[in-house]
Amino acid sequence: MPIEFDEKAARSLERSYQTPEIATTRRATLDALGLCTGEHAADMGCGPGFLVAEMAGMVGPEGRAVGIDTSPDMLALATNRTDNLPQVEVVDADLLHLPFEDGAFDALACTQLLLFIKDIQRALAEMRRVLKPGGRIAIIETDWRGVVLNAEDDSLTRRMFAAWDAAAISPNLPTRLKPALLAAGFTGVGVEGVPIINTDFGRDGFSNGMLRGVAKKAQKDGAISDDEATAWIDDLNTKDAEGAYFFCVNRFLFRAEKP
Template sequence: MINYDKSATQAIERSYNTPDIARQRLETLKSLALNVGEHVIDIGCGTGFLVNEMAAVVGESGHLAGVDFSQDMLDVAAQRCDTLPQVTLRQGSAESLPFDDVSFDAASCTQVLLYVPEVESAIAELARVLKPGGRLALIETDWRGLVLNSAHSSLTDRIFNAFDEYVPNANLPARLIPMLKAAGFGAIKVDAIPIINTSNSPANFSAGSLAWTADVAVKSNKVTQDEANQWLADIDSKAAAGEYFFCVNRFLFSAVKL
């Protein structure tokens, strides 16, 4: 698992406060169809946006457990949820959840499994802590489908190929359905949640994502700093000319534990 420090936590906080990701959270909530009094777990809860919103639905008679590998993330989540007695935040790994069997009515897991070396173990843990009939919402991204207006297509490929090597399990969506079935999930449904930006405003998801991906490629020695700067400068010039275009698909997997 990747442990986000304070700087990375601040970047995540900005990214997940964008309208793009707010819409993603609404789709997750709609998929889970939570009820008052239910017990819910959010694996990879980050800075607590979704935990906060789900806690409001289940109310004080329910329970919302947030788990994250990064204590810096949890510190921000604790501030966000400090007035919600129904929220418990725990440090832990998706591969070894610190909860008893059949503890939860519903579970969410957003952009976590790509960082987990043993994906099947993490999905088995999700199944373990869910009650029979428990609902699951998983979100992962397929960066291979990225659409980006860039004058440097080969450089774009090199930068995103570096990201694929940076995480243990990039581009998971195509492989998730058989994994879910093997872990005892059924009623599997998949919905695309496209993120489309036509400007690189800081209020959009893509601005920070592209800068972060370029930084990963430099640190992985897949491109030079000059190449990364050239790539980002071209993207900025496209934006200044009104020619900016970014689109990537995230996929929401809904399932029920049989």
């Protein structure tokens, strides 16, 4: 079952996005976009608004930073976060029907959204439409099928991640994104890996919240029992106490231009 971006999910993602690992990913996205003062930029699926707030700092008061999202709870968090930034607009809009004129933006970010979209080509075409010629796009997607984890029970871990797989339409979109960008008419497509590695299971690390979310999702979908969820998390805590905890997942940053 797909994830619902309700109030609980919004709060949990807001916590996760404050971890140093996700702050590093945001930095990489902003570096790829290279925003300048006065430019017009937008973040597609802005979630709690961290990235659009940072974009606003780069384009300055004479620029424009727009965050769009379809979740009222995410929009509320993003609005709250950017309230004091007059150059920010938080807009209730669907990526597939952007309420902006052709060529409205110099740069667009789209992080961790395309995996939930069925018609990727339409989404890319819509983003291309609202970019100016020469405009830049930065997309972050994760290879959710490639999680590396030191866990005792392989079969239970596989069932956990099978349920997680069903949370998105394209859990391994990075494998297909370059040809999709080229087919949509983007040029200069480049990609770099942004790995997230945790060697402890501390609550301030990305994998703690993420793996607890995986267990909750599998439990909610009936893929595992309550006892199995508890045993899995207990095992990860034991690995941590023994100094044997290891987690890695790869994010991929795609950059491209509208010719």
